[in-house]
Amino acid sequence: SQQGEEDPQALSIQEGENATMNCSYKTSINNLQWYRQNSGRGLVHLILIRSNEREKHSGRLRVTLDTSKKSSSLLITASRAADTASYFCATDEGASGSRLTFGEGTQLTVNP
């Protein structure tokens, strides 16, 4: 499997529900980042969690990191139709920010 592998590949929920996406990776990391991509557009940075952090919040986003299991999760609470997008985790393994390795992403659909 690849560094930064997301699970599930696709997720469909109703507005107001919470969405949880998981990411697994293989090597030691400096930090792990989550990005969002609307269809056919560029990626937008959502949140960064460093290797010495376990949990981080930003608005309706909550990210956890378990370095012992080499995994991270992204929780979006009280989802909205506008949250429909692809979500990618990216791991920074080397010199800070110089190289990110992206996973294949989770396609989230929030139905109104």
Add this chain to the structure above:
Amino acid sequence: ETGVTQTPRHLVMGMTNKKSLKCEQHLGHNAMYWYKQSAKKPLELMFVYNFKEQTENNSVPSRFSPECPNSSHLFLHLHTLQPEDSALYLCASRGTSGAQETQYFGPGTRLLVL
């Protein structure tokens, strides 16, 4: 908007054509990146530039030729492409002072090679 622009947004070219993709960032960053995004595949890092110097070429075929004339501009020159090169090409930039670890992406150029 992220402060990173890309032109053109869409491009159709034949296998014998020569074209160029342009990326410009207005963020004062010193690192710039080219990525390729194909359907159902992870983003593939192609090239990295730091302070106008290429610091990474991720085994990209020579039909892709990057150019970074200054820290604000990045080009990807395309020549004799193959249909499998059809993809979304994304440019990104990153600051290099302090703990600037996030990358800022442009909207991408959707390339179709016929």
